[in-house]
Amino acid sequence: MILLMAWRNIWRNKARSIVIMLSVAIGLFAGIGVLALYKGMMKSRIRAVIDSEAGHLQIHHxxxxxxxxxxxxxxxxxxxxxxxxxxxxxxxxxxxxxxxxxxxxxxxxxxxxxxxxxxxxxxxxxxxxxxxxxxxxxxxxxxxxxxxxxxxxxxxxxxxxxxxxxxxxxxxxxxxxxxxxxxxxxxxxxxxxxxxxxxxxxxxxxxxxxxxxxxxxxxxxxxxxxxxxxxxxxxxxxxxxLLVQSWKDLSPETELMVKTVDEYSYIIMIIILVALAFGILNTMLMSILERTKEIGMMVALGTAKAKVFLLVLMETVFLTIAGTPIGFLAAYIVIGYYQKHGLDLSGMGKDMMASFGFETTIYPSFPSEKLVMILAMVICTALLSCLLPALKALRLQPVEALRR
Amino acid sequence: MEKTVIDAHNISKIYNPETIPVYAVNNVHLHLLEGEFTALVGPSGSGKTTLLNLIGGLDKPNEGNIYINGTDITKLSAGKLIDFRLHNIGFVFQSFNLIPVLTAKENAEFIMLLQGIKKSEREKRLQQLFKEIGLEDKTDIRPSQLSGGQQQRVAVARALASRPHFILADEPTANLDSVSASNLLDLMEKLNREENMTFLFSTHDQRVIERARRVITLVDGRIASDSAAVPTSIPHEQVVT
Structure with a gap:
């Protein structure tokens, strides 16, 4: 029943919920897009190191x-x-x-x-x-x-x-x-x-x-x-x-770049999700404020505070999760297109990109190996976003809430 | 021997106790037996709602003890008090306070789900309750599509669904037209008569007062009069069975 209520509650203010869901979808699309672009750039750089420069391995005296x-x-x-x-x-x-x-x-x-x-x-x-x-x-x-x-x-x-x-x-x-x-x-x-x-x-x-x-x-x-x-x-x-070295040993700067960019991409994802978290937090706080009396009544009737917390948590999770498949799907389609046709970044400075060893046409790669991590980050965002509204709901004294 | 349901001793609710004390409820003794149909009346600000909140465990008195079926609810922790309310007290509020996203049936079922009652038992009770309140054909309708009177009937069904020891109703007819109010009173009287359900309700409504079998009048937080034949204060030890 709590799940049913949570699901129905998020549709009480359709426009507000849809805006948040779209924000999550766009945020995820942007985040996954950046990850895909970075992955494509790194793959291209690694391929260049392997295919054009060092090979996979080198043997020397x-x-x-x-x-x-x-x-x-x-x-x-x-x-x-x-x-x-x-x-x-x-x-x-x-x-x-x-x-x-x-x-x-x-x-x-x-x-x-x-x-x-x-x-x-x-x-x-x-x-x-x-x-x-x-x-x-x-x-x-x-x-x-x-x-x-x-x-x-x-x-x-x-x-x-x-x-x-x-x-x-x-x-x-x-x-x-x-x-x-x-x-x-x-x-x-x-x-x-x-x-x-x-x-x-x-x-x-x-x-x-x-x-x-x-x-x-x-x-x-x-x-x-x-x-x-x-x-x-x-x-x-x-x-x-003999000395047997891999491209990682021969081109440590590439290996470092791959690792650094990997970390950067997570940081970018976190920044996007933190920004989203504030939007979700605001929506949930408004939702709780609007339902003060209702929540007070639920507690008055005997709803345990854990269940009130669960209700707020599930509402936040639904609100967050609902936009996730849209974001994933949009990212999958757009990245798929550019993965096939390439994304020409020569306008951003061909010489500059070449000076860092990057091709100007990037083939973004969908970061499927990071999807579980992204999903976990989205859920963490939902959990963090729900904490303040949930605490607000838990602090409500039924007698005061019912007076409103 | 008749069973005591509510036994409140010397209860006071004081706002601003440290600065300028305001007594919302002042040294009230109240004793209710099972099956009573009692109206709590008095002018606005006399402490009716505060007294109901104290008896219902929604608020804590500054002084005194409240025994519900022998349990002193003033000694219960917040968590235990919520659980106690769930299993012992039914509430009917002035503004219905149904959950808008749930249907009439789900509103009544909600409290049984909280109690962990099995589906078959829930279905049985719901069928019976909606028959009693005369809304068998409105079970799948959300509160917004029901009239005020119908919503209040669903609220009564919800209060009864948990099989409480008594029902507290705060001005249950205040937002109803005369026909709906009369129908609701008929329902409450029927439940009281046929199922021996104890009712304590605060009201301004003369129609309700006329139908109550016991009328307690509050003035400035004190009981000014009580039409009961029994004394309003009986030492707890003598009445707990």
Whole structure:
């Protein structure tokens, strides 16, 4: 009966209740929308790290990461590459020779990370081919070709076909320089990455570094993102003398960003719900005030205070919960649309977004894993909102309430 | 021996006791036996409603004790008092005070649900009660669609539904037209006569006073007269059975 009364009570003032329900629906829609946008941005960023930058896992000589000296090649690298490729969870394993050096042109110089790659493999592994916006990339049989990022090209005023010189140290600590011609300009959507990384042929770089047919890094792409931890543990166990790092280890700023944004999204959700709580609180206080005499009469007849509290609580919960499915549904539909078609945020500052490593087109992702948490937060909001009105109702003395 | 239902001893209700004391009820002794049909009369501000509130456990006296069926309700905690009211006292208010979101039947059923009475028993009682109040065809109608007289009848049904020891009615006919008031009095008299239900009601209404079998007059919080044959104050020890 208390539930029935609570449900009917919220419809006593239809307009007021509908306004609150819509507020809850809009608030939830906005909150879930923000969560979905953040989730989409983070997924996009993580995908960029995995697909374009680090891969899921990387294997190095344990000393290589300490000072990036080219002498720290992977021992028995080609056999190791084959073994890694044979793991069922591995989609692809690509070799990379790495060197840090200076890129010099007639107009200036810049510090760069030189990635010696096998073009055919790298095109698939880091989707380098897809990212090339000018030129065709590496040509078979041609040596000393280089693919540079757009940001670097703009900074160094380099155009397709332009010549430049890379200077770096070889394994014997000799300073070596070699001229390269720009065969392609890529744009990954991550401006700092594009400014730092240049790609040359692995064979060419190995010749200059004197690393033979070995290499410094195996980048591993997994079939399934969820296998990351298992595969890292498995590789660590299999090759205890090597350094096996996941993208989380290699790009801690991304991991931190994901966690921080996750926390921010909850904070935003809490702010929205707190704002809603005040609306609900106000509605419930008015409702209790209007029914002072009625509640006093109920207590006079013998209604226990716990039941009065339950009545106020249920009214608040119904009022709050009623708007929840509308908010969820609206969010699901709108997010579903943009998840398919993408949300173009280039108007917000393409360069700014790229400088933080974000694509300008975001594909929001419905935060289904957070729905239980959101629902719990909504219920908590209802509980908190009902406390003051319920206390007000409980404090009513029947004899005073009946006099009104 | 007739059973004592209400036994109030030296009860006083004082407002502003620390500053300028105002005696709403002043040293009242009241003794009601089962089956009495009593009117509490007096001018406005004489303390009728306050006395009913004290007897009904809605308010606490500053002085004195009130025994309902032998239980001193002035000693009960707030929670126990609510429970006591639920199981022992029926209330009929001047402005009906039905729950607007419940139908007539649900209003009467509400109190039985609070008492934890089984559905079959509730249905049986409701059928009987609505037959008695003559509103068998209005059970599923909400109070707003009932006339004042019909609402007050439902209020009586609600008061009776809990099978109380007595019914307190605060000016039950005040908001009713003469026909509705007469019908309500007929109903109350019938319940009193046939089921020996004890009624204590405050009223200004001469028609009610004429039909009461006992009339107690309050003036300035004191009992000025009592038409009862029995004394208005009997030591508690002598009357509790």
């Amino acid at each position: 344990p000393d290589f990461k300490k000072d990036n000296h080219p002498a720290f090649i992977l021992p028995d690298a080609n056999a190791l590459l084959k073994k890694v490729q044979s793991f069922p969870a591995v989609k692809m394993a690509v070799p990379r020779t790495l060197a840090q050096g200076m890129l010099v042109t007639t107009t200036g110089s810049a510090g760069v990370q030189i990635n010696g790659v096998v073009p055919a493999l790298e095109y698939s592994a880091s989707q380098l081919k897809r990212k090339i916006i000018a030129g065709e990339g590496f040509h078979e049989g041609k040596k000393n070709e280089i693919v540079i990022g757009k940001k670097l090209a703009d900074k160094m005023k380099l155009k397709l076909g332009a010549k430049l010189v890379l200077t770096f140290t070889d394994t014997a600590d000799n300073l070596v320089s070699s001229a390269f011609r720009v065969a392609g300009i890529y744009q990954s959507g991550n401006a700092p990455f594009d400014e730092l990384n240049v790609y040359v042929s692995l064979t060419t770089l190995n010749e200059w570094l004197l690393t033979g047919n070995s290499f410094h890094q195996i980048a591993v792409i997994l079939k399934n993102d969820d296998d990351l931890q298992v595969m890292q543990d498995q590789l660590k166990k299999t090759y205890p003398s």
